[in-house]
Amino acid sequence: MTEAVTRPTLEAVAARAGVSRATVSRVVNGGDGVREPLVERVRRAVEELGYVPNQAARSLVTRRHDAVAVVIAEPETRVFADPFFALQLRGISKELTAHDNQLVLLLTEGRDDHARVGRYLAGGHVDGALVFSLHLDDALPGLIRGAGVPTVFGGRSGWSDGTPRAVYVDSDNRGGARAAVRHLVGLGRTRIAHITGALDQTSAVDRLDGFRDVMAEADPRLVVEGDFTPAGGERAMRELLDRCPDLDAVFAANDLTAAGALRVLRERGRRVPDDVAVIGFDDMLPVAEQTDPPLTTIRQDIEETGRLMARLLLRRLDPRNADDTDAAPSPGVVLPTTLVRRASA
């Protein structure tokens, strides 16, 4: 357990190449002003010794780490259980990798660990942060402000405590919800229920608002709170059927919730869509295609949300990352949603 950790030094490279330390340093940091034969000798010595430049020292000069933190305000168990996060990370990973930035995912067991995440962000280990799945009472926004790293959020923020306008990428949750409920109305359904997401998240609040935009006069018993999980969808569906056995449609706040609701409807002998039409949100694959029956839903491009978050951050860190197609900067970018028709509605 106690073997010495050896690491080739700048001095060793200089000795091997027969040049000064300063020359090695210049080559390692880009090679400006060093003659080509010397550059070649240094590079060969670097390779032979397996030398890795001391990034801490280099960062003191460039003030860049070429690394971006990703913080998901959920316990790691949830991060790995909900494919939504994997998709958003996929978009982020592709974009960061394309710009040779390291994706640094900071995992936690829960909210008690957020102060530690704040300390890591403040510690000079990353150039910026991408933060998503915030809850209204999270301490994270304040901790991130305190850490002083440029940040882009996934989802519009729900706090209003004097924070400077936060840059965010979101989907059109309210408009998508309206489209979902209008589709059910268009099918002739009149007793339309809504299983919400976790109402301490703005995406859930916006989808509920979209439902209410169309169903302003709805029986309040037709709205039950869920939590974006299949288990939450099952629980809420049971409660809805007990309260309002005459319901003829359900708008679920996401596809996982809809999958749970479909299981309970089958268990209770309700035919979908004949007795009860069901519509979800996300178009999460393969979930939305593998439910029984396959799920009509509102598509949002989750991977693109991640990609765009990363892109906005990189552009902020270095304007050279901007390209001609980039629109004028604005605090929030809202991506459109579309209706995807399958058998459930």
Place this chain on the structure above:
Amino acid sequence: MTEAVTRPTLEAVAARAGVSRATVSRVVNGGDGVREPLVERVRRAVEELGYVPNQAARSLVTRRHDAVAVVIAEPETRVFADPFFALQLRGISKELTAHDNQLVLLLTEGRDDHARVGRYLAGGHVDGALVFSLHLDDALPGLIRGAGVPTVFGGRSGWSDGTPRAVYVDSDNRGGARAAVRHLVGLGRTRIAHITGALDQTSAVDRLDGFRDVMAEADPRLVVEGDFTPAGGERAMRELLDRCPDLDAVFAANDLTAAGALRVLRERGRRVPDDVAVIGFDDMLPVAEQTDPPLTTIRQDIEETGRLMARLLLRRLDPRNADDTDAAPSPGVVLPTTLVRRASA
């Protein structure tokens, strides 16, 4: 996009608390030698201003970041698709959190990104690293050696290039494989096939060796290479049935491979276990319970492997993390495996 990033300074805290900068610094770094009323005043000012200590400066003194990197030598798509990694991370996360260390997961798109991971590890951002799912030709071991951070590996290493003995945690892959094949022999099976894992990983090589320990005389056509995925299991099972239609048992290198093999056996009209007995490796839940029929398999404690890796690293970073139950340090720790009987064999 260009709002100034504000961050309360040490000076601001000192002014608010009416004390010197040095006093604030001492309180923030533990409070030694500062009178209690002053400590209280400083703490209040820290809280009111949302001050976060500059960890970079603090780290220069303590040389600790209270952060540990996790590197999985697979593309992020695989990390999120295979529940094995989520389980190992679960054990790591619990152990690091219990010691207030930040889990820093370094994700990549593939091997081309490993040099960047090496640079991040060398950059003074973490105290140590936990590395798993290495492949024989990975550059990672060399890059990690170059980075000079204490490391614990998941799985015994396959390289022999003069690297100092690496600390690792592994499961008894060879012994577990022997138990699997002996179980099939005990059921009276004689034409026993093996679908291997990815043979550039030591876990797959060790399981193949275990198979051969028992089946030294086996027909070489009964061994087909897989890759630890369900798709690889399907492909290998088709090849096996084409080559050796008389086979009566299959030992699959992991449960995901077995799940793929079971699908092909059903498709080809072979009854399991009547015509062909199938046994897996991992006891990955819920996969192993939800196959049709449920899977007999070799259980390894994946979460415990992760927990133990983290524990060995923390002990190495700070001997005070050792407790009385810790065994004497040795380069490798090998955890036992057990046979779990379900319907498939």
